[in-house]
Amino acid sequence: MSGARIAEILAAQPPPVSPWRRWRHQYGLAALGGTIVLGWIIVALAAQALAPWAPNAVEVTARLRPPSTLHMMGTDELGRDVLSRLIFGARISLITGIVVVTIGAFIGTVLGGIAAYAGGLIEEAIMRLTDLVLCFPPIILALAIGAALGIGTTNTITAMLVVWWPKFARLSRSLVLQQRSLEYVEAALVAGYGPGRILWRHIMPNSVGPLIVLVTLDVGNAIIIFAGLSFLGLGVVPPTAEWGSMISEGRELVAQWWVASFPGFAILSIVLGFNFLGDGVRDWLDPRSRRQ
Amino acid sequence: MTDQRPVVLEVDDLRTWFFTDQGIARAVDGVSFSIREGETVGIVGESGCGKSVTALSVMRLLEESARIVSGTIRFRGRDVIAMRPAELRAMRGGDVAMVFQDPMTSLNPVIRIARQLSESMTIHGQSGATAASRGINLLGSMGIASPERAMTGYPHQFSGGMRQRVVLAMGMSNEPALLLADEPTTALDVTIQAQILDLLGDLNRDFGTAIVLISHDLGVIATICARVIVMYAGEIVEQGPTVEILANPRHPYTWALLNARPGLDTDRGDRRLTTVEGMPPDPLSQPPGCRFAARCPFRQPVCDDHPPLLDAGPERLARCWLAGEEPFERQARRSPDAAAEFVPAATPIMEVKGLVKHFHLRGGLLARSHIVRAVDGVDLTIERGEIMGVVGESGCGKSTFARTLLRLFKPDSGSIRFDGQEIATASAATMRPLRRRLQMIFQNPYASLNPRMTVEAILAEPLRYHGLATNAAETRRRIDELLGLVGLGAGARERYPHEFSGGQRQRISIARALAVEPDFIVADEPISALDVNIQAQIVNLMIDLRERFGLTYLFIAHDLAVVRHICDRIMVLHLGQVAEIAPADDLFTAPLHPYTRYLISAQPALHGPERGTDRLKLTGEPANAIDPPSGCRFHTRCPIARKVCADAVPPLRLLRPRHEVACHFPGEFA
Numbered sequence: 001m002s003g004a005r006i007a008e009i010l011a012a013q014p015p016p017v018s019p020w021r022r023w024r025h026q027y028g029l030a031a032l033g034g035t036i037v038l039g040w041i042i043v044a045l046a047a048q049a050l051a052p053w054a055p056n057a058v059e060v061t062a063r064l065r066p067p068s069t070l071h072m073m074g075t076d077e078l079g080r081d082v083l084s085r086l087i088f089g090a091r092i093s094l095i096t097g098i099v100v101v102t103i104g105a106f107i108g109t110v111l112g113g114i115a116a117y118a119g120g121l122i123e124e125a126i127m128r129l130t131d132l133v134l135c136f137p138p139i140i141l142a143l144a145i146g147a148a149l150g151i152g153t154t155n156t157i158t159a160m161l162v163v164w165w166p167k168f169a170r171l172s173r174s175l176v177l178q179q180r181s182l183e184y185v186e187a188a189l190v191a192g193y194g195p196g197r198i199l200w201r202h203i204m205p206n207s208v209g210p211l212i213v214l215v216t217l218d219v220g221n222a223i224i225i226f227a228g229l230s231f232l233g234l235g236v237v238p239p240t241a242e243w244g245s246m247i248s249e250g251r252e253l254v255a256q257w258w259v260a261s262f263p264g265f266a267i268l269s270i271v272l273g274f275n276f277l278g279d280g281v282r283d284w285l286d287p288r289s290r291r292q
Numbered sequence: 293m294t295d296q297r298p299v300v301l302e303v304d305d306l307r308t309w310f311f312t313d314q315g316i317a318r319a320v321d322g323v324s325f326s327i328r329e330g331e332t333v334g335i336v337g338e339s340g341c342g343k344s345v346t347a348l349s350v351m352r353l354l355e356e357s358a359r360i361v362s363g364t365i366r367f368r369g370r371d372v373i374a375m376r377p378a379e380l381r382a383m384r385g386g387d388v389a390m391v392f393q394d395p396m397t398s399l400n401p402v403i404r405i406a407r408q409l410s411e412s413m414t415i416h417g418q419s420g421a422t423a424a425s426r427g428i429n430l431l432g433s434m435g436i437a438s439p440e441r442a443m444t445g446y447p448h449q450f451s452g453g454m455r456q457r458v459v460l461a462m463g464m465s466n467e468p469a470l471l472l473a474d475e476p477t478t479a480l481d482v483t484i485q486a487q488i489l490d491l492l493g494d495l496n497r498d499f500g501t502a503i504v505l506i507s508h509d510l511g512v513i514a515t516i517c518a519r520v521i522v523m524y525a526g527e528i529v530e531q532g533p534t535v536e537i538l539a540n541p542r543h544p545y546t547w548a549l550l551n552a553r554p555g556l557d558t559d560r561g562d563r564r565l566t567t568v569e570g571m572p573p574d575p576l577s578q579p580p581g582c583r584f585a586a587r588c589p590f591r592q593p594v595c596d597d598h599p600p601l602l603d604a605g606p607e608r609l610a611r612c613w614l615a616g617e618e619p620f621e622r623q624a625r626r627s628p629d630a631a632a633e634f635v636p637a638a639t640p641i642m643e644v645k646g647l648v649k650h651f652h653l654r655g656g657l658l659a660r661s662h663i664v665r666a667v668d669g670v671d672l673t674i675e676r677g678e679i680m681g682v683v684g685e686s687g688c689g690k691s692t693f694a695r696t697l698l699r700l701f702k703p704d705s706g707s708i709r710f711d712g713q714e715i716a717t718a719s720a721a722t723m724r725p726l727r728r729r730l731q732m733i734f735q736n737p738y739a740s741l742n743p744r745m746t747v748e749a750i751l752a753e754p755l756r757y758h759g760l761a762t763n764a765a766e767t768r769r770r771i772d773e774l775l776g777l778v779g780l781g782a783g784a785r786e787r788y789p790h791e792f793s794g795g796q797r798q799r800i801s802i803a804r805a806l807a808v809e810p811d812f813i814v815a816d817e818p819i820s821a822l823d824v825n826i827q828a829q830i831v832n833l834m835i836d837l838r839e840r841f842g843l844t845y846l847f848i849a850h851d852l853a854v855v856r857h858i859c860d861r862i863m864v865l866h867l868g869q870v871a872e873i874a875p876a877d878d879l880f881t882a883p884l885h886p887y888t889r890y891l892i893s894a895q896p897a898l899h900g901p902e903r904g905t906d907r908l909k910l911t912g913e914p915a916n917a918i919d920p921p922s923g924c925r926f927h928t929r930c931p932i933a934r935k936v937c938a939d940a941v942p943p944l945r946l947l948r949p950r951h952e953v954a955c956h957f958p959g960e961f962a
Contacts (some may be wrong), residue, residue, distance in 0.1 A: 022313065183740035187804065189700055191754045192727025201753075205744045 030280020036273030040266075044090040053081035055088040055241040064256045074258035076249060078239075082262055085241035089263065092242045093270065096153065097223035100160045104222075105215050107161070107170025109204075115169070116176035117199050127173065130166035138163040141227060146234040156235045160225060171214060175207035209285045216278030220271030227267055243267055295493060300469050300502050301350065301388075301637070308342075309351045317575040319345040319358070321526035327470065330500045332493075334513030336524035336549070338823035340572060343506045346523070347472045368469070381806045387417045387621055391464035393475040395455035399447040405431075405458055412462045423465075431460040433498075435753075435770040453484035455503055456493065464495060471495070472894040474506045481685045482850055483910050484896035489515045490909065508823060510549055511853075511896030514538060522546045524571050525583040526833065528601065532608030542610035544568075544588045546583035547620045552828035554718040554857035564835055565828035565857070571793060582612070590614060636860060640709075641812060641844050642697065644672045647706035647716075649689075649696045653918075660917045666692040668868035669706070671944060676811075679838065679845045681859030682875065683852060683891060685914050690848050691869040694814045697846065698730050699723055711811070711908035728758045731805035735817035737797035741789035747775075747800055748785040754807045774803040778833060795826035802833065806841070814846045819854065829857055856880050864888050867917055867925040870944055884947060884958040887926050924956065932961045 024031075041052060052072075059079035067074045115126040133141070146159035179185060180203060188198045218272035227244025231237045231251075236242040244261040250259030320342040324806045327333055328417045335343045348354050350365055352372060364370040365382060375383065384390070400408060409430070410423035418426070424443075431439035434457040447455055456476060463471055473492065477485035493516045496503050507513050513520055513534070520537050522530040522545065530543040541547040551566035570587040573579055579586065587597040594613045635737040649667040673679045682690045682692050696703050699715055708716040715726060734740035741750060751771045754760075761767040772782045778799040789797055798818060805813055815834065819827040835858060837843055845882040849855045855862055855876070862879050864871040864887065870884040890910040910929060915921050921928045927937035936956050944954040 183734040183736055184742045186695075186700060187732065187734065187740055187801070188742075190698060190727065190730070190732045191757065191804075191808065192724050193753075193757060197757075204740055206742065 006045055010167070026044055027278045028278050030283070033273045033278075033280065036269055037225065037277055040094060040270050040273070042089050043087055044094050047087045047091060051081075051084035051087045052252025053084040055085045056080065056239045057084075064259070066256070073262045074256070076259050077253070080239075084257060085246060086243070086262055086266055087210075088241040089243045089246060090266070090270075092153065092236060092240065093223045093227065093267070096157055096160075096226045097219045097270075097274075100157055100164055100222040101218045102213055102228070104161050104164030105168045105211065105218075106172075108165035109172040109211060111165065112169035112172030113176050113199055113207075116173040116180065117195060117203070123173075126169065130169045133163060134164070134170075139225060142225065142229060143234065145231065146229060151234055151237055153236055153240075156226065156229055159234075160222065160229075164174045164222070168211065168214065172207065172211060173203075175210060176203050179203045179206050212285060213278045213282040214273050216281055220274040221231060221265060223270060227263075286291070297330060297643075299326045299369060300329050300331075301327040301504075302366040303346070303350065304364045304366075306346065306349060306365060306799050307361045308345050308358055309361050310358045312548065312576075315576045318526050318578055319575055320349060321578065323523070323526075323528055325521055325528065325531065327502050327504060329469065330497050330502055331519065332503045332505070332517045334517035334520040335504060335506045335523060336508065336513050336520060337509050338508060338572065340575070342526040343523050343524040344474055344611065347474055347504065350472065350911060351384055351388065353384075353390075357616075362732070382416070385412055385463075385468075387468055388470045388472065389466070389468040390472040390474065391456070391459050391476045392461050393540045394479050395452050395459055396479070398459050399455055401447050401870060403446075405445055405447065409443070409458070409462055409465060410493045412465045416466045418466075426465065427461070430465055431458070434458070435487070436461075440671065451484075452480055453487060456480065456484075456488055460488075460491065461497070464499065464501070467499060468796060470502045470504065472504045472506070475508070476505070477512060478509075480509070481914075482852065483685055483894045483914075485891060485896070486515075487909070487911075492516055509896065510538070510553065510824075513738045515896045521817070522549070522817075525578060526575060527583060527611060528609075529584065529612070530608075530610040531601075531602075532605070532610075536605070536608060542604035542608060542615045542618065543584075543612045544614075544620060545584050546610075548587075549824055552825045554853045555818055557804055564683075564832045567825055567828040567830075567832060586720070590620065593961065624902070632749050636675050636844075639676050640673045641676040641711055642672075642674040642846075643679075643707075643709040644670060644674075644697065645707045646671060647693070647696060647708065648704045649701055650690055650704050650880075651692075665868050665920060666917060667696060668704075668920075670801060670865070670868075670870055672863055672873065674812075674844060674846065674871070676844055677838070677842050678861065679847055681855040681862035682846060682848045683850065683855055683862060684742075684865035684871075687867075687914060687917055688851075688865040689917070691816055691864050692868075693865065694732075694816055694846055694848055698814055700730060703713075728754075728760075729809040729811045731810035731813045733798070733805055733813060733815040733818045736821055737794045737801060738821075740801050741797055743789055746786055746788055747771075747780075750789075750800065750804055751775075751807050754804065758808050760808060765780045770807070774807055774895050777806060777837070778803045779829075793826075794822050795829060798822065798826075798830055799833065802830075802837070804834075806837065809841075810843070812844045812846070814848070816848045817850065818847075820850065827854070849924065850920050852880075852892060853897075859878060864891065867920050869925060870952070870954055871926065872951075872955075873944075874953075878948065878951055882948075882959075884951065884953040885926075885955045886932060886961040924954075930961075932957055 057080060059075070062075050062079040063077055065071055065075045071081050071083065073086065075081055111126050115123040142159045142163045145162055146156050149155035149159060185198060185202060188202050226235060227242070227247065230242045230244030231248035236245055238245070243266055246263040247260045250256065253259050303326070304324045306320055306323045307318070310317040310319055323342070323346055335346065337343050345358065349360055350372065355928065360373055367388065372383070372663050406424065406427060409427040410420060413426060414420055414421035428439045428443060431442050436442050436454065436457055440931055450458065477488050480488060486839050492505065495501055505513055505517055517534055520531065520534045521528055522543065529544045530537065530541065537546060538550065541550055548568040554565060568587045568589065573583055573586065580598060581596040582599050584592050584682070587891055588595065592613065599611050599613050601609040601611050602615045604610040647667055647670045648928045651664040651666055653662040653664060665824055670693060682693065684690050692701065695701050697708060699718065706716060707714060710726065710730065713724065748771055751774055752767050755767055755770055761770050771785060775782055775784055780796060789800065792800065819830050822830065831854065834845065838845065847855065847859055859875065859876045861875050861959050863873045864885065866887050871887045872879065872883065879888060880892060883892060894910065917926060923939050924930070924937045927933040930937065942954045942956045946952050947958055
């Protein structure tokens with residue numbers, strides 16, 4: 001009786017999953033995210049070749065035209081081609097997003113790692129400084145610093161960096177603290193390695209997973225904040241094309257939806273792309289979750 | 293005589309398989325047994341043999357990927373597999389209770405004991421008022437000193453042993469007919485383990501509850517179980533009365549389990565333990581013949597056929613074609629130089645005097661800060677080539693002591709002379725060249741290897757860092773040599789730690805320690821996370837390496853049988869202070885400190901449950917190292933304590949050759 005039942009259950013089992021399906025299950029979304037990000041990078045690099053019009057070419061006779069074959073995403077109040085501006089805007093958004101997050105993450109990770117490993121007064125000093133920065137709402141603080149420094153991409157990036165590093169410092173400190181108590185770190189101490197080697201060669205590679213996830217997830221966030229600052233009038237110097245300032249320009253144009261919507265979709269797509277990519281990177285980085 | 297009591301639980305041809313991406317893992321593959329009312333049955337086997345999955349199948353608490361593909365489970369005649377969710381919930385916690393391994397996580401940390409305990413009763417139909425009063429009675433009968441106060445507490449206010457008592461109280465709250473205890477004492481100290489095992493025995497006697505005790509340790513099972521079931525690779529390989537199985541195992545696997553375990557009362561002779569090499573078969577592809585055949589020292593051609601459970605005497609079954617044959621002999625030793633017992637040189641390598649290490653626990657802004665007196669004045673001399681054992685309950689300071697010796701901690705006072713050189717106050721720069729000579733093997737093989745480095749990188753780093761190999765070819769040659777020394781093939785080089793089993797990881801950890809050609813190795817509970825047979829393999833490896841390289845070990849363990857077996861001398865630590873230091877045999881045959889007597893007595897030994905009653909019972913919990921008792925720190929738990937014990941600290945005195953003890957009345961407690 002049991003033999004027949006086992007045969008029945010085995011027959012009812014789905015056939016073994018093919019490696020391709022398993023890969024798709026594990027990394028499918030990440031691949032989609034990667035494709036979106038890669039697509040935008042290509043668009044940004046090849047902007048000159050892809051854009052049908054010059055991004056800042058004003059055409060007063062063709063103001064606020066709806067999408068057509070001539071202007072596939074319509075034109076704005078000054079008669080500039082929205083598609084061309086979108087394509088050129090990808091450059092600013094990608095560069096600011098990636099620059100702010102990578103530099104911010106680097107500074108934060110280093111400071112947080114040192115704080116956790118050194119302990120004592122150094123830790124107090126670094127962590128109270130992060131608390132100080134985190135007290136302020138990030139946009140307001142970045143806005144204040146940016147306003148003090150003046151309009152311009154570099155100044156806005158600097159302002160954003162000031163508010164950007166503390167979250168990485170906090171995360172990296174807690175990750176290092178967690179790893180520090182594990183026996184392999186003690187084994188490294190027993191082997192006589194110096195603090196720098198233990199921190200960078202042993203602890204950091206094991207802590208970097210969540211940090212990389214935060215980095216990839218955060219690029220989208222940085223793009224949004226930068227767009228927000230541009231929307232508020234900081235960021236890029238007009239008439240430079242930038243997604244946030246494009247939305248800002250289109251915000252009161254309800255009937256002419258194309259002016260603000262297309263840059264909005266662009267931001268949405270790149271933020272999603274980086275999010276999907278971040279999740280995949282986390283899975284891939286952990287050798288334990290990688291299947292043989 | 294056959295047992296006439298009615299059957300409570302009957303499991304017949306149970307097959308619980310896990311359906312994974314890689315294939316079907318036959319975790320439990322045709323298990324049949326029955327438990328009678330009031331019986332005590334132990335299930336023993338190494339990790340992955342299916343013992344826990346069997347218990348979870350009975351409770352129908354299996355995870356999603358597991359399915360019971362065939363067989364029946366009957367609880368008092370009712371078919372458990374066919375039960376609807378409401379019936380199952382009534383059974384769980386009502387008629388059948390289960391206790392898990394880790395008391396630290398099996399209670400909800402944010403709910404008071406009273407509510408957790410009464411909830412288990414009100415859910416099964418008792419009123420709130422009776423539940424509360426019964427809860428107090430239950431805690432009392434679990435040996436909790438002031439049950440009313442305990443009821444109002446939160447789990448974190450209790451020690452591990454106390455929490456396990458609370459968990460047991462919850463399990464017993466509805467007077468279950470059957471209690472499934474899955475490794476209930478594995479996470480506890482040996483003295484607390486003895487208390488909990490006694491308690492289980494009392495519950496069985498007083499309430500008539502049938503107990504199924506699952507453990508990897510035959511000694512634990514032998515302490516209270518009248519009958520034992522041995523599992524291997526998803527099957528029952530042997531079952532029968534405990535006493536008879538211990539005396540005359542009829543399956544080679546049981547035989548191997550028994551022999552891999554050093555006895556407390558056996559003569560040590562050669563210190564190597566009998567091991568069977570290899571590992572259990574992959575549950576994804578069980579061999580068609582006898583599943584133990586690949587590792588079996590008694591293999592015959594007939595073993596290519598899968599043996600059924602064969603009659604092996606009255607009430608005994610064994611899944612072995614040789615079950616009816618002659619008893620298995622203890623095999624001859626494999627080591628060629630075993631005849632020459634290694635004698636340590638009489639030159640000290642490590643001299644410790646008055647070592648003190650306190651930790652300052654910072655309080656909050658308004659809270660008082662505390663001092664934990666982890667190590668509080670320890671004197672010890674270790675000779676070159678010696679294996680020095682350190683034993684004591686958790687919190688006695690044994691790990692802190694070892695780490696202070698290696699200068700992972702800076703001592704507050706005292707002196708440590710390593711090979712004549714004072715290192716207690718040495719700077720990091722002075723320590724660096726010495727680090728190479730002082731190494732450590734860790735307890736948890738899952739945490740002690742950097743998961744992002746390959747074995748090659750793990751072993752190459754210390755070689756290059758300390759200049760012991762200067763070029764790639766030499767590094768490679770040394771790595772292969774090290775892997776060979778610890779019994780791993782060169783194929784291990786490219787792999788990551790997570791691809792290895794616990795025992796193999798411990799071998800990598802040992803190879804890493806050996807890479808720098810050390811003189812002194814601290815082994816902090818190196819085998820306590822491993823299965824019995826793997827423990828024996830690691831112990832043998834450590835003994836071999838000592839003889840080969842003249843290593844000195846400081847061996848920390850809580851398993852006294854192992855310590856006695858491999859150590860030359862043993863230091864007993866109690867709350868940061870030395871209770872006794874003596875040669876291993878002397879310590880076990882003639883202990884002078886009452887604490888040592890208790891530790892030895894608490895160790896589960898391999899004899900039947902009826903001999904468990906003559907054990908000494910140490911009542912109460914260890915005192916606290918934050919606020920240790922005055923005078924002799926053991927006096928609060930000591931049965932022979934007098935006034936002087938509370939007033940004066942007993943000095944460490946040499947009473948017999950090489951046998952020192954810190955007690956006002958040494959040897960009086962017998």
